[in-house]
Amino acid sequence: MTMTSKILDELNKNKDVWIALRQKLHQYPELGFEEHHTSDIVAEKLKSWGYDVHRGFAKTGVVGTLKVGDGQLRMGIRADMDALPIQEQNDKSWISTIPGKFHGCGHDGHTTILLCAAEYLARTKNFNGTLHVIFQPAEELLYGGKVMMDDGLFTHFPCDIIFALHNMPGMKTGEFYFRKGAMMASSDTVHIEIRGVGGHGAIPEKTIDAGLVACYIAIALQSIVSRNVSPQQAAVITVGCIQSGSAPNVINDFALLKLTVRALNPAVRQLLLRRITDLAHAQAASFGATAEIKHVNGSPVLINDATATDFAISVANKFFGSERVHTDTAPLMGSEDFAFMLEQHPRGCYLIVGDGDKPDCSMVHSPDYIFDDSIIAPAAAYWCHLTESYLK
Template sequence: MNSALDLDGLRALRRDLHAHPELAFAEHRTAGVIADRLRGLGIEVTTGIGGTGVVGVITGSAPGPVVGLRADMDALPITEELPRPHASQTEGVMHACGHDGHCAMLLGAAELLVGKPDFAGTVVLVFQPAEEGAAGAPAMIADGVLEKFGIQEIYGIHNIPGIPAGDFAVRPGTQLASFDDLDIVLSAAGGHAMAPHLTGDVIVAGAALVTALQTIVSRRLDPAVLAVVSITQFTAGSTNNVISPTARLRGTARCLDADARDQIERLVGEIAASIATVHGVHVDVTYERRYPCTVNEPAAAARAARVAATVVGDDRVDPNCAGILAAEDFAFFLQQIPGAYAFIGNGPITAESGAVHNPAYDFNDDIIEPGARFLASIARQALTDLS
C-alpha cells in the first residue's frame, strides 16, 4: 500500500503531546500544535470552537456530502509513574487515556486525505477538548460545529489496552455506557460517641446505604443489562470521640440501557430515603446525568467494520463486540447525527503500559498507522455511500 504517512513525524508529535499534557478546556498548547500541523498540510483551520477545539476542513476534488472525524485532546489529573523519555513534564497531569495518540492518528488521516484528495465531498477534522468528564462535545455542538461545517455523519476511534495491537472492534447499537454522578449528603444532630442514642448516626446510615445501593444492580435490574453503581468516596468525621453531624457519599452509575438508567436514578433516591428514615437522619441526593450511552448507528457500525477489515484483515476485526461500561462524550455527536465509534487495540496490559486511566499507561505508537488509515478510509467510504 502506498504510504503518504510521515510515521516518524507522527510518533514524535505524539510523544511531544504526551510530554506536554493539558486538562479539559486548557488545551491551548495542544490546540496550537495541531492547528500548525494542519496549516502545514494546507488545510483550512478554525480554532476556538467549543473553547479550545480545532477544526480542519479538507475539500475533495468534487462537491459532495460532508463527513466528520473526531479526536479528543485533553489529559487527566494523574501523576505519571514511569520515567519514560517522553514522560509528562507537567506535575500531576498525564495523557493516561491515549488522547495524544488519537490526535496523532487523526493528523495521520489528514496527511492521507490531503495526499490523495480524489473524493467527492468534504472531510471535517474535529479535534475536541474536554472529553474526560467535562463535556467538550456538547460545547462544540453548542458552538455550532455541526451546522457551521455541515457535518452529516461522524466517526471516532479509541485505543483499548488488552486488545491485540492494531485489532479493531465495533458494535452496532449501544457500545459505551451512560455516565452519571451521585452526591449524597446525610445529616443529623451529631454528638458524643458515648451516647449514640441521642443522635442520628450518619456513619452507620452511610455504611448501610453503601451496601443497599449495591442491590440495585444485583437484585433490581434485569440481569441481562450491563450496569454498575459504585460509591467511590465516603467522607465523615474529624475525630474519634465525636459522632459526625454529616457524611458525604459520592460515586457513579453507569449502564448500557436508557430504561435501566431511569430505573437506577429512581432507585437511588428511594433507597437513600428509606435508609435515612430507618436511621433517623436526613438525606439530600443529587443525581446528575452526565454522558448518555454511546449508540452507534447500525449501518455506520457495519461500514466501520468493513473498512477496518480492508486495513488489517477480516480476522482482526470484531464487528459485534461487547459493550463496555466506560463512557464517552462522543455520544452527544451521535445523538445529533449518524456515525460510529470504534475501538483499536493498544496491545497487552503490562507493567510498562497499563490500562487507561492508570499512571503506568502509555499509548502504543505502532497503532498510529492502522488508526490513521482506518480514519481516512472510513471518511472516503462514508462519502461514497452518502453520495
C-alpha cells in the same frame, strides 16, 4: 478478497515524524478545557495543510474543514486532546514533563492519528466532498463533547456521518474492534448529602448519626443491581467515596456519599437513578435524617448506528483483512463522551484500535500505561480509507 492498504505503505514511510509528534504532545499534557498548547499545534498544522480552521468550540476545541470537488456528502472525524491528573510512572525518554499530569489514556495518540490522516488527505485530495476533522477538549471530564454540542458544532459544521476511535490495551495491536448498538456505558456521578443531628460520641441518644445513615444507604444501594435490574442487563453502582467526620468521639451531623453509576441501556440508566433517589430518601427517613441527592454530571450510553458500523466494518475488511477486524466486540462498562455527539447525531460509529494484548500490559488510566506508537500509521490509514470510501 482483501486489498492491501497502499495508504498504510505510504504513511509508514513517514511514521517517525508522527511518532515524534505523539511523543512531543505526550511531554506537554494539558487537562480538560486547558488544551491551549495542544490546540495551537493542531490549528497551526491544519492551517498549513490548507484546512479552514475554526477555534473556540468548548473553549479549546479545533475544527478543520477541507472541501474537495463538488460532492455533497459531509463527514466528521473526532479526536480527543486532553490528559489526566495522574503522575506518570514510566522510564521512557519522552515522559510527561508536567508533574501530576499525564496522557494516561492515549489522547495524544488519537490527536496524532487524526493529524496524520488530515495531512495525507489534504496532500492527496483523493476524495469528493467535505471533511471535518474535530479536535475535542475535556473527554476525561466526560462533557467536552457535550459543550461542543451546546456550542452548536453540528449546526455550524453539518455532517452526514461521524466517527471516532480509542486505543485499547488488552486488544491485538493495530486490529479493529466494532460493535453495533450499545458499546460503552452511560456514566452518572451522584452525590448523596445526609443531614442528621451531631453530638457527643458518648451520648448517642441525643443525636441522629449521619455517618451511620451513610453506611446503611451504601449497603442498601447494593440491592438495586441485584434485585431491581434484570440479570440480562449490565449495571454498576459504585460508592467510591464516603466522608463523615474526623474525630472518634464525635457523632456527625453530615455525611457525603459519592457514586458512579453505569449502564448499557438508557432505560436501565433511568431505573438506577430513580432507585438510588428513592432508596436514599427512604433509608435516611427511617433514621430521622434527610438525604439530598445531587446529580453532578452524566453522559449517555454510547450507541453505534448499525448502518454506519456496517460501513466502517466493510472499509476495515477491505483494506486490512477480515482477520484483523472484530465485529462483535463485547461492550465496555467504561464511558466516553463521544456518546453526546452520537446522541445528537445518531448516524455514526465509535471503534477501538488494539494497543497490544500482552498479559502484563497496563490499562489506560494506569500510571505506567504506554500508548503503542505502532498503531498510529494503521489507524491513520483507516481514517484515510474511510474518508475516501465515504466521500467519493
